[in-house]
Amino acid sequence: MRRNPSIFLLAVGHACVDIYQGAVAALIPFFVAERDYTYAVASGVVLAASLLSSVAQPVFGALTDRWAMPWLLPVSTLLGGAGIALSGLSGSYGLTLFFVAVSGIGVAAYHPESARVARLASEGSHSAMGWFSLGGNVGFALAPLVVSAAIGHGSLHWTPVLVLPALAGAALCVPVLRLLARPQAGPSGTEAPRDADDVASFVKLSLAVVFRSIVFTGLSTFVSLYAQQRTQGSTAAGTVALFLLFLGGAVGSVLGGSLANRYDRVRVSRWSYLLSVAAVTGVIYTPGPAMFLFVALTSVGLYVPFSLQVTLGQDYLPSRIGTASGVTLGLTVSIGGLVSPLLGHLADSTTLRTALTPLIAMPVLSWLLFRALPEPTAPTSRAAAPAPASARQDAQIRTDQ
Template structure:
């Protein structure tokens, strides 16, 4: 499941990685380039909670390989479309594919993890590795062959579909059904869930805004051309590989909300340094920003699932989808402001958003976690739960 997640989330990172090439080869403005990011996010943000609600009612493991193929096909076609409108359309198809994948995948991973924060961190790590590899993959294909070589980007989708199909055949799909059996335990806490979602939206706007423009910004502020920009984007994504696993381990020791709040506080200082400090020091602040944004990533998902124990699919769809994808809705605003003023001016407001997220999280309490309650019940209960799963 983790490897399949990596193959699917390559296509979330690939859209932002393609932005500099659209600007260079097609002379897109900042606003037009950010519109491509919006196209990948808009439908995804709308339909992902819908897929979550559907998976709350029916098991759809077949959706995993199908959605992987759809996510890859859209990005693969984006470089060979003949118009801006067609580019937006195929990127939107990719966004829908990614949206369809996450709720059922998160449910299956949660069932397989038996409620372990660390295990969910490994699942989330797969997605973050996909993000991190996206700039390297796009650079290897498009920097050498131009946008016309983009059909080669479908390869991870084919691999991901095969991995997802293998996971379904080996019983992971059944694990998703087993996850349904645990629902109905406890009461849905919608106020806390909505506050958590608001914080995730703040994080999302920062992450997507930087994903779309940090490559261009570093070129301006640190020099070094395409190599410098690609390196900065890789640092932003690669930090997630460490941050996501670290977040799960830290949560086991200090508690999820404590870790999440401190990560948001770190993000305020890190984003400020990235935007305001010039020169090579920018790379340090890119790394710190990555840590601050990624440490709480998997914890957002398990917190959301525990705040809505009766609607795990819906919670997964929102925390992995709507709240995350909303950052793409803000990207055109950042791009338009950059066109009207400067890219630095457009990025300055991102400093305040992690602080707002911290305020939203400050009054939350740790929810009950039914998935983690089972081990404390003793060996007979563990066996019965394993049989039911």
């Protein structure tokens, strides 16, 4: 990290953006308490953040395959923060959904381009990409604390305070873009031929990430309320559970990068999903405060493969890195939010425990899919290949400097 200031700044900027992904789930208990939302209605807020994001991220990914758009980093950061900041100002459910959706679009625009820039800055290092992912996980972990600090002793009308991380994140983008614009030794990037793409493996990987997204988003939407029920506690118990769910991801991302340097990424991901099966079961069925331990283990198990899946997707589709990033880092992650309303309806008609029980099967399905995946061979030098549009523009920027 000391040798790569760009990755450090990107990681911190990633944290600022992903606060707004975590803030959606962190706001749910406040919407339920202040506006008397049912489980189904509250989960619709998560759906609003996920729906447009699911569609937009692959689009932005395809665009970054054709053009370098570094300006998206500060603009999308501000958009993500503005949506959440405005979400609590109106009692209208429709306006709340609209502002949360705006935030989702901002987050969607950020991730494919930031993943492209991070890959350029990391020079293919699994550990560096792990640190970049760590930033996002820290942002997730901080979200319930930031939301609680901003509005926990007031009302939803304090949500404008939540724009502050976006302002900091946008400011951090400026030195990052300047650092990457400096002349550097070696090639700036090359494009692989289309026949180098392993589309079948990429599809299997994407399905595995979808199932991971369903269990993680389902838990992040309802674990706060579930912890309050299981411990007969206040909103503080829910905040702790959500914080642990997000904080474990910080540990998992760094651990995943380290393990991938010793073992291959596919094998590490298989182990992690097996751990997640037992951990999710413990969250749902372990009585009392012991559930908090399983919440942390679930987070670690689900996040060890996180950055590894991003680089696997890029290696399976080497000619379309932006698209691969948009799908593995965006689309498949956002799809989990589409399932949340179904869980909410089931919880309203039965119990929250019954609604969460199907989530145990999700990491099992991810594990089965990873058993059918190969570890991509190390990319070889393609100096003779033509550079993609984004790489040519990166090189032009350096030349102009």
